[in-house]
Amino acid sequence: MFIHIGKGRVVFKSELIGIFNMNLRDSPVNKQFLESGSDKKFYRSSDLERHKSFIVTDDALLFSSIVPTTLARRENKNR
Numbered sequence: 001m002f003i004h005i006g007k008g009r010v011v012f013k014s015e016l017i018g019i020f021n022m023n024l025r026d027s028p029v030n031k032q033f034l035e036s037g038s039d040k041k042f043y044r045s046s047d048l049e050r051h052k053s054f055i056v057t058d059d060a061l062l063f064s065s066i067v068p069t070t071l072a073r074r075e076n077k078n079r
Helices: 022-026 028-038 046-050 068-077
Strands: 001-008 009-012 016-019 051-057 060-066
Touching: 001 060, 001 068, 009 060, 016 022, 016 068, 022 028, 022 051, 051 068
Parallel strands: none
Antiparallel strands: 001 009, 016 051, 051 060
16 A cells, blocks of 8 residues: 655655654754755755645655645555
């Protein structure tokens, strides 16, 4: 099964580690995690301002303009 995270992108549930609110980026641990992704060119820092959630998978850090509660509902709906 998969979850649609917006803009035609999907994440397979088997690869999903977590869906997090972008407001959590102010936490020191999350800030360090997100900054390490920026250093490795996973994303540009401007991506952080326009998205509402970040999704961690087995091999990627993804961003979505959909709020985490909606993504979680989609995940639970497909069970």
